[in-house]
Structure formats: C-alpha cells, structure tokens
Amino acid sequence: xxxxxxxxxxxxxxxxxxxxxxxxxxxxxxxxxxxxxxxxxxxxxxxxxxxxxxxxxxxxxxxxxxxxxxxxxxxxxxxxxxxxxxxxxxxxxxxxxxxxxxxxxxxxxxxxxxxxxxxxxxxxxxxxxxxxxxxxxxxxxxxxxxxxxxxxxxxxxxxxxxxxxxxxxxxxxxxxxxxxxxxxxxxxxxxxxxxxxxxxxxxxxxxxxxxxxxxxxxxxxxxxxxxxxxxxxxxxxxxxxxxxxxxxxxxxxxxxxxxxxxxxxxxxxxxxxxxxxxxxxxxxxxxxxxx
Amino acid sequence: xxxxxxxxxxxxxxxxxxxxxxxxxxxxxxxxxxxxxxxxxxxxxxxxxxxxxxxxxxxxxxxxxxxxxxxxxxxxxxxxxxxxxxxxxxxxxxxxxxxxxxxxxxxxxxxxxxxxxxxxxxxxxxxxxxxxxxxxxxxxxxxxxxxxxxxxxxxxxxxxxxxxxxxxxxxxxxxxxxxxxxxxxxxxxxxxxxxxxxxxxxxxxxxxxxxxxxxxxxxxxxxxxxxxxxxxxxxxxxxxxxxxxxxxxxxxxxxxxxxxxxxxxxxxxxxxxxxxxxxxxx
Numbered sequence: 238x239x240x241x242x243x244x245x246x247x248x249x250x251x252x253x254x255x256x257x258x259x260x261x262x263x264x265x266x267x268x269x270x271x272x273x274x275x276x277x278x279x280x281x282x283x284x285x286x287x288x289x290x291x292x293x294x295x296x297x298x299x300x301x302x303x304x305x306x307x308x309x310x311x312x313x314x315x316x317x318x319x320x321x322x323x324x325x326x327x328x329x330x331x332x333x334x335x336x337x338x339x340x341x342x343x344x345x346x347x348x349x350x351x352x353x354x355x356x357x358x359x360x361x362x363x364x365x366x367x368x369x370x371x372x373x374x375x376x377x378x379x380x381x382x383x384x385x386x387x388x389x390x391x392x393x394x395x396x397x398x399x400x401x402x403x404x405x406x407x408x409x410x411x412x413x414x415x416x417x418x419x420x421x422x423x424x425x426x427x428x429x430x431x432x433x434x435x436x437x438x439x440x441x442x443x444x445x446x447x448x449x450x451x452x453x454x455x456x457x458x459x460x461x462x463x464x465x466x467x468x469x470x471x472x473x474x475x476x477x478x479x480x481x482x483x484x485x486x487x488x489x490x491x492x493x494x495x496x497x498x499x500x501x502x503x504x505x506x507x508x509x510x511x512x513x514x515x516x517x518x519x520x521x522x523x524x525x526x527x528x
Numbered sequence: 529x530x531x532x533x534x535x536x537x538x539x540x541x542x543x544x545x546x547x548x549x550x551x552x553x554x555x556x557x558x559x560x561x562x563x564x565x566x567x568x569x570x571x572x573x574x575x576x577x578x579x580x581x582x583x584x585x586x587x588x589x590x591x592x593x594x595x596x597x598x599x600x601x602x603x604x605x606x607x608x609x610x611x612x613x614x615x616x617x618x619x620x621x622x623x624x625x626x627x628x629x630x631x632x633x634x635x636x637x638x639x640x641x642x643x644x645x646x647x648x649x650x651x652x653x654x655x656x657x658x659x660x661x662x663x664x665x666x667x668x669x670x671x672x673x674x675x676x677x678x679x680x681x682x683x684x685x686x687x688x689x690x691x692x693x694x695x696x697x698x699x700x701x702x703x704x705x706x707x708x709x710x711x712x713x714x715x716x717x718x719x720x721x722x723x724x725x726x727x728x729x730x731x732x733x734x735x736x737x738x739x740x741x742x743x744x745x746x747x748x749x750x751x752x753x754x755x756x757x758x759x760x761x762x763x764x765x766x767x768x769x770x771x772x773x774x775x776x777x778x779x780x781x782x783x784x785x786x787x788x789x790x791x792x793x794x795x796x797x798x799x800x801x802x803x804x805x806x807x808x809x810x
Contacts, residue, residue, distance in 0.1 A: 244634060245634065245635050245636070247629075247633050247713035247714070248629045248633035248634060248635035248638065249635065250714075251625040251626065251628060251629035251633060251713075251717075252625070252626055252629045252630075252635075252638075252641070253625075254621070254622040254625060254626070254681075254682055255622050255623070255625070255626035255645065255682065255683075255684075255688065256641070257682055258622065258679070258681070258682025258683040258684075259641075259644065259645055259648065259683070261663070261682070262656065262660060262679045262682060262683050263645075263648040263651070263656065263683060264648065265659065265663075266655070266656035266657075266658075266659035266660050266663070267648065267651055267655060267656060269658075269659035269662075270655050270656065270658055270659050273658065273659070322549075325545075326546070326549060329542045329545055329546050330546060332542060333539065333542050333543055333546060334546070338796070339550075340546060340550055341800075342792075342793075342796070343550040343553050343554050344549070344550060344553050345800075346553065346554070346557070346789070346792070347553060347556075349738055349788055349792050349799065350557075350785045350788045350789060350792075351741065351742055351759065351760060351781070351784045351785050351788055352742050352744065352760070353742075353744055353759075353760035353763050353764060353781075353784070354560070354759075354760075354763060354780075354781035354782075354784045354785045355556055355557070355560070355781070355785065357763060357767065357777060357778075357781050358556040358557070358559060358560040358563075358778065358781055359556055361559070361560075361563065361774050361777075361778070362556060362559060366574075367571065367572050367573075367574070367576065368576075369559055369576055372574070372575050372576050375575075376575070402552075402553070402556075405553075406553070410800060434538060459650075459652075462652070463652055463653070463654070465744070465745060466742075466744045466745070466760075469744065469748075469764075470744075470764060470767075483654075484652075484654055487654045488654075488745070491657070491658050491661075492661070492748075492749055497658055497662070500658055501655075501658050503654075504652070504654040504655040504658065505655065507652055507654055507655070508651060508652055508654075508655050511650075511652065
C-alpha cells in the first residue's frame, strides 16, 4: 500500500455510495438517453438506428407542435403569475406580520403536502356543475362560467392555476429570506424623501432583491417545463391534448406507447430548451441584477 | 419597529390582502376536509353546502372507514411510510458520508466530482427516467419497492450540497484532537461530527421523506400489483374506479395529507431552513 492510497482511502470509501449512484442513476442514463434518441425503438421490438429522424419528426409534426405551444403557454402563465404573486405576498408579509408563523405556514402548506391529494381536491372544486368554483362564480352573478377541466380552452389555465397555488409559498419563503437582508434605513430615507409605497417597492425592494428574484426566476422556469403530477391527476393531458405539456407528452410516449427512442429525443429537446432558457437568463442577468 | 407603510388605510389594505390570500391558500384543504365528512347524497346538492353532514349522524367516520378498510388504504399507507422512510434514511446516509468527504477529507479532484454531482442534478428527470426504467427492468426489480428506494438512497445532490456546507462550517480542531488520539476517520465522523450535524441531517431527512411520500411518476412506472401501491397511486386508482365517490376520495386525500402536515408542524424550523438554505441571500 502506497502512502497516497492510505491518505485518500477514507475519502473514497466515504464517497463510494454517492459515486455508485452518480454513475448508475445519472451518468449512464444521461448518455443512454442520448444514444436512444437516435433510434426507433418500440420496447417490444428490435431497436433500429434512424439518425435524426426522431428530432425531425418532433420539429415538424403538428402534435408535438401543439405540445410545445402548450408548454410555452403554461410557462407564460405560471412563471410571471407565481413570481408576481409570491413577490407581493413576501413584501406584504415582511411589512406587516413578519414573524407570524401562522401566515407563513398557511401560504407554505400547499407546497409541502401531497400533490395528488390536493390536486384531487381542486378537481372537485373545478367540477362544472357541483364544483365550489362555478357555484361561487354563480353567486357573484357570473352564470356563463366555463366547464374548466372539460373545456379545451380552460383546462391548461386550470393546471397552471393549481401549479401556481401550490408553488407560490415556496417562492415566497425564498424571497422573504432575501427581503429580510434589506437594510430598513433605505426605506426610512425614501420615506423622508416622500416616496410612496409603489415607488419604494419598485425603486428599493425590487433592485435590492434582484439576486433572490433571479434565483426564483430560474427555479420557476425549470419547474414550468416539468409539470407532471398535477397534469396527470387533474386532466391527463386532455381534453383533446389541450393540456398536454412536454413533460407529460414524454411520459405518454415512453410509458403508454413505449416509444423509447422518440421519448428520449423529446426529453433531449426539453433539456435543450431548458439550457437555452438558462443561458438567456444569465445573459440578461447583468442588466437587472445588482451585485 | 419599522412600519414601512404610511397610514392606517394602507396597512389595513395589506392585512386584508394577506388574510384573503391565506384563506384562498387554505380553502382546498378546508373543502377537502368538509367533503370527507359528507354522505354521497349531500355531495350533489345545489348550492353546495358547507355542512359536514356525517358528523351529525352516528357514523361520522363512515367515509374514512370505507377507504381505510375496504379500499385498502391501510396497505397503501403502510407502503408509503415504508418506502419514504427507507428512501429518506438512505439519502441521509449517503449524503452525510459524501458531504463529509467533500468538506473534510483529502482527495485530489474532489471539487470536480462535486461539481459533476451538482450539474447532473439539473438534468431533468425526463431524460434519466427512460434508461432508469430499462435498468430496473434489467435488474428484475419491476413491481418491487427497490426502484422507489435505491435511486433516492444513492442520489441526493441537494442533500450532499447542504451537508457539505454544514460540515465545512463546523470547527476543525475536534478532528485534529481526535486524530492525535489515533481515532480512525470513520470514528471521528460517527462520534464527533455526525451528532453535531443533527439539525442539517433532520432537514435532509424530512425533505427527502416528503418528496418520496409525494412521488407519483416512479410508483406509476414500477408498481403493478395493487398490494404494493403507494398512497398517491392508490388515490388515483380509486378515482378511476369510483368516479363520483368524492366523500371517500377526499377522506383518502386527508389521510395522505395529514402525515405531511404533522411532520411539517413538528419540524418546521428544519424544513424552512432546508428549503431556504440552499438559496442565495439578498
């Protein structure tokens, strides 16, 4: 035994389980998926190499076009919606009941409870005739309320509403941690100068919070492309695929139709889109994030 | 005290908004609870009633007992508890060892390995799940709990990151003193540093437990025998079989939500520290 081996042996032994996990469940699958994406493989048949066919098919077929459009629409509702709401809630909480465990927990609860269970509660709330939502709308005098989950126009927004409701508390906790590092004297100074609430919010809170906001933006974008549980429990991608987003479409192709190669190519397109979004984010970072 | 809002009117508006949103945030839970105490006929009343009618009968827990005993939720519950516990314990074990090695033990290139672990955590599940399924099929693990436990046991970038930070923040001199005593690395880790890292270990455990309890995709892919179903899968199979039995379904939802609420209330400090800990400040 060489001395170097003796010196490094403890670290290697300590890292062994993590390294096995990294190799078997991360590195191998990442490469394997990439290779698979160039094959036409229905799981019960022999795989055949088809080059870029899967990718070409995805980028030209109307179905995957619709799925990509749904994914974009979902992200355009979810990302701004959840960030704006969590930002407002975090600053209201920071201004009023900063130390209130009750309000913090009430807002955070949806994030940590069972997704399927709360989604089923929402499904019941969205129910066209007997649901709480449409009956509440009727009580407010809105009789032409939509059929929500049964209506191709409203199914996707319904999935987005549940997703925002569920995640807002998480983003709020992250932003609250950022808000609490802002020095209150900035606000005092602004108030002496006569700046009003809205102005203080945009001129002090937002710039000084920009690093937390950037972090939240990245997480929200990543999550917006990966919604699966809520879609599965709420709409199963329907009606007529109107609420099928990319992550759900991958599941459907891989594990309902067992088109492993095609699904792997879809997964790599998802990965590529995420990478692109992240790069764009980092490119614009210096324009608005204060160090 | 720094009240940053001028005037009682503005303050009142802020409180109002906060109370209204908190109510909206809790509303689905309340409706779930009320519905779980309604008999079938009361579900389809118009306008909907907020009265948990079963509570006023001599079988207040009727929906719960049907779902728990006849629909086998007792089994789903036990399965979920077992799988989540094993997966979370495993994750704590692996992440603690790895976090300690990254923070404390000498190894050339360890920062590169750490960077690879973090980077691969950003690869979406969709990319890895297909080969993972093929691997599990190859291992002959389909329709067992192993695919739900082993990946979580061995992979935990978030936990590794958190525990690495935590071990790095603990003082070094304990280890130096122990090393002079001739204590072996594992003993130093086990007897000195692991107990000191307790708060971080609890965070990692609780978050892993919650995530595994909540997991839908893996049970959906790997489990086919109803006796092995976890709670989320059991709930969904119930929806497809008993479409309109919302009272029982909501009772099942309460049952699957309750353990997480209890765990959250008991360990709130650790959970919040864990969720906001990895984030940036300011």
